[in-house]
Amino acid sequence: MRMTSAIAMDRGHIGRRHARTGRLRSLVVSGALVLAGLVVTPAPPAGAETPGDALAAAVSAAGARGVTSFVSVVDRATGQVVAQTPNAGAQVASESIMKLMLAAYYLTLYGGADATPQSVKDRLSFMLRFSDDDTASSLFTASAIPTIAGRYGLSATTNATDRVGHWGAARITAADMTTFLSRAAGDPQVGPWLLSTMAQTARTGSGSDAGFDQFFGLNALSGEHGSKQGWGCDSFFTAPSCAVHSVGYTDRFFVAVLQLSTGYPDPMRSTATDTARRLQAATVVQSPVGSFDLAGSVGVGQLRVAGWAADPEEPGAVLPVHVYVTGPAGTAGTALSTGGSRPDVAAVIPGAGGATGFDGTVRTQGAGPNQVCAFAIGSAANTLLGCRTVDVRDAFGSLDAVGLRGDEIVAGGWAIDPNNPGSPTQVHVYDSGPGGTRGYAGFLASSSRPDLAGFGAGDAHGYNAAVPANEPGPHTVCAYAITTGGGDGNPLLGCRTITVPGAFGALDDVRVAGGSITVYGWAVNGRDPGGRVPVHVYDTGPSGTVGYGSFGTGTPRPDVAAAFPGVGVSHGYFERIPVRGRGQHTVCAFAVPGGQPSVLLGCRDVSVP
Template sequence: MFHRATLRRPSALAGIVATVAGSLIATVGHPATAHAATPQRQASGWITYWQTGSTTQVANNGDLFSDVSVFWFHAASATSIVPSGSTPDSVLQSTIAAVRSRGVPVTITVTDGTGSGVMASILSNPTTRTQHEQALLALATRYGASGIDLDYENMAVYANSNPALVQPTRTGFDALVQELSTLLHQHGMILAVDVMSKTSEPGATPAGQVYDYPTIGRWADRVRIMTYDQHSAGSAYPGGPISSISWVQTILNFAVTVIPPRKIFMGVPLYGYDWASTGGRAKAVTYPQVVNLVAQYHATPRWSAPDGEPYVTYTDASGVQHSVWYNDANALQARLPLVGKYGLGGVAFWSFGDEDPGIWSILRAATYGPNPFGNFEQAVLWPGGVRLTGWAIDPNTASSINVDVYVDRVMVQRVLASGNRPDVGTFYYVYGSAHGFDTVIPLHAGTYTICVYGINVGLGDTNSQLGCRTVTMPTNNPVGNFEAAGGAYGVLTVSGWTLDPDTADPIFAHVYVDGQLRTITLANGNRPDVAAAFPGWGAAHGFSASVTVTGGTHTVCVYGINVGFGTVNPQLGCKTVSVSSGNPVGNFESVTGGLGTLTVSGWTIDPNTPAPIDVHVYVDGRFAGSGTANANRPDVGAAFPSYGPDHGFAVTVGAPSGTHTVCVYAINVGPGEANPPLGCRQVSVANANPIGHLDTVTRNGNQFVAQGWAIDPNTADPIDVVVYYLGGSSPAATGTADLPRPDVAAVFPAYGPNHGFAIDVPAQPGGGVLCAFGLNVGPGDANGFLGCLSVPQ
């Protein structure tokens, strides 16, 4: 079986959940034990220009290959590298694309198509050798290949017939390999070199001596040793094994001493030879041709255990005896243990097309073994616990298989690995993409070892461990951060984020001020930074809330409210905040006294609203009236632009004459706790009662006429006058002071002339004294006394 090595595909997620201040912190350790992952691909081989039909089969089994070479070109000169056949270039392009689509590197094989001594001459001259290297690089670049595969056999064949060519060819080829390797590496490409087999250095034959194993092994990335044609087409009847195991081992025993074993790829033949007893060269045969011969001549295939190779004999219709040695899936299975025994890089098949189809299952079983394989890729904190992701395949079926999850050696979950994994499907084409698993296991706070096993369903004998990881679940209680607190004008604001590890849904946050619960808010605000740190939970975990408070210094604390496995509602933080009062502000600027009135003016704003608010006026401690501060005050608007200018007030209220204390209060409409005084002022108020004079009382028959004038200071309109007999309890007569009095108008021009009166008063026996009063109609507190006169006799 092949050597099993760890080759892990890049994981889909970058890593464990990132953290921010005050956040959930997880620890995910390296796998606790070695785990089954992608085995190293250890097969290579050639697709020839005359067997392009094999491309699909190779591509479909691309997960088995480290690289594939397209056998397509030959060197005609130092600068000319041309196609070896007539197959269209478009077919080569599609062949390369098909193989590379499975993630398999493709190198271009170039053979020596020059004549005897030509290649030795090219390589011995530094100028032509450099030209040749550039031509090889240009060829690989043109087709987007992963490198070059040098299969320069003709130069060795020519040296076999002309030993004088050995040394210049060997020296020149050494230089080519060193320089071309360096050149290709500079362009991110590899160099493979195909060499004839030998068991010593420099070798027993001139052809073998051309290949300097140590130098080639030092500079080439892959050295493909042609461990086949032990018995070739030129061998005499009855021929023999194409590549017996014992013969191959003698070659490998030497090769691994002079070439790094991991660079060596053992040649494996996929063909056979049919030798006839009549002599002559043997005929090359494919596996399907051998199957047909067996059927046609009712022959019985036999197995040579020492050689690890099948053979068959038959007699044709002409009576000629035949001996056929060939290679099939069993021969491959017999050779594969040599890869592990010698620590080789792998095998190189010559060549694809008409091979025994059974080699693919043998190669697959040797690569992966009979048991499930895959990768436990990640264990990350996730809503509800820990999210486990990876993939699993049973090599014996393309169907999805189960994986079992163990926590501290106790099985907690079985899940079908059927999720779509295009990356797996591309890499392991024959198995498809339905092999991913993605599941969440609930965990309480603590440290756990989590192991995942692929459950065998085929020929395997165990459930493979896909990996183990050590995970620390730090808490099940909510986490988060109380980030900021501030406030002004009686409003305290808080903000931050919180989430519960056991759910992706938003949770509540409780806000306490000075030890008292003041508000509950749902932490569902958009926080992309939280989502970036906790991708499984999303962004909806921010909170922002406001509460009304009195002005002063407060302690505010925020708590995340647990909804899962947690045991407490953790405090996200506390902060001390100074908040200015939310009471109205303003200024009582002036007060003026009138006739029985006073007018207050100024401005006021409630900081919690741009709308005008009311003011109340108190005179000598008693409520006297109210108004709305909605007058235009550009100066206020300039000082408080966010509130606008409409906050001035001018309110007039009635007041008795005399000196008074006037106070104005702004009426709070927001979160403030009081209606603050805007100020108090002293003001003198003039008499607001009617004035005037009873000028005369004259007799007119059986009645008297009372004449005079009367004005109420609060109006220019005429007012009523009442006349009493002194000592009387009821009016003797009434009238209106609306007669022209130019003399009065001259003294009180603002009131006009129409304030005289002449009132008829019925006479009473015995005479008497008449008294007149102006009736108050404004803010005055009494009817004005106009005077008393005795009635004439």
């Protein structure tokens, strides 16, 4: 088709340039997905080429010859896009492709093909079959394209100008053209007549284009097919300005092949034919079908997922299902499979069989929103069954304070489990002291804490956990809330360090006189500073070791009271033990406070004559 308007050649109106398209990815991708150790590598049947693969090869071949392709392929049975170039939404000049919309406009204007006068249908048929420009110019109205674009939802299809004779500059996209064909085919006022007429496209054009060969693109196919061809070099908003288009259908697809190139009309006619033939020979890959019905917390660190999936390529087969969980802690994948009974699915999709259900557990990925997505892994393609978001909630709270109470360390704070807000939350305490770490369970956050009422779970969520103060020295005390009924884990409420005091003192002197050994010294129990401290004495002499445990503090020691204010003065000890044999003796004194390790106060060597 050649436009006669001078405005079409105005290079000052050229819009954005279209880069040549190299090898590209279609919407149907047979690739590899590697995530969290799972490798998904679907492949088409041996020897088959998918529409996406066929399109990629055709576009690459056209690009090597200087042709930029804009292509969209839609499944006639489902209306779904099966392959498409990334630029399928870019506008190009319609040339004679707009005659399809002009014909649809008049058919609907008269109320359908059956109500349209035969004389009008004859003119429309001649215009389409021979791509006759004179007929198009005589029938053109500025309302035609906007009306049909609105009727079929063609969002990127517009007039370039409302002036008569400028219809070939109308802006179309490959994606809109397959949408037009798919929706017009299902329109009883338009579809039967239009598809039948497209199947009768002539070998050449008409009028001034009588010598132009239309036998290219979809018009060059064998078998079931129909097409509308378009050509010209008078676009004023694309570069290159020359176009050769072929839009139509095969037995399985609606196809729009739009092309721009500086080479006109060839090689565009041959590249259009190559694209059409590759797509006609492509094998449609049927993707799995199914549903992701359920995702929810069922225990700490676990989510239950359930649904169904079936592979039309392998009816009744057990199908792998990969589930990916993405949360604050990252992403992880779990492999499940179908096999569970789903008679409801079998009733609706008999070929799927009755064992299409999947039901299993997957790991949570941190507390907070966890997005869970399930994929059916088919023999030739993968299908996203759906995604769901689960709010994973851990128990929470605080370790407010750690202190000493007699021979115990007391940890106090609060905890709430949002999964069971009306029940006391379990709290575990771990004490890391000089001798290692000990854990203590069995505490409940159930005491009154009026300040917690704002959480909406009542105020009975305080705890005071007492554990033994076994050893003197520094202790790190940590408290954990135990999550139940869901969540990701048992969160740390906090840690505090406290020093547990022990007994201390000294062995000041050991003397031998009058058949006895006298032991002098002092001792204080740091946990009970004013209390009496038992003292044990051990005498190691020539005949062995003898212990004496009946002693204790109680003798005034003002010097100790002065050195350690607040402990009192009664912390001295003064004890006599019998002499057992002559010779060298080693005498040692130990403070032995109740419930605590003994503390060596000192040793002295004495000689018994």
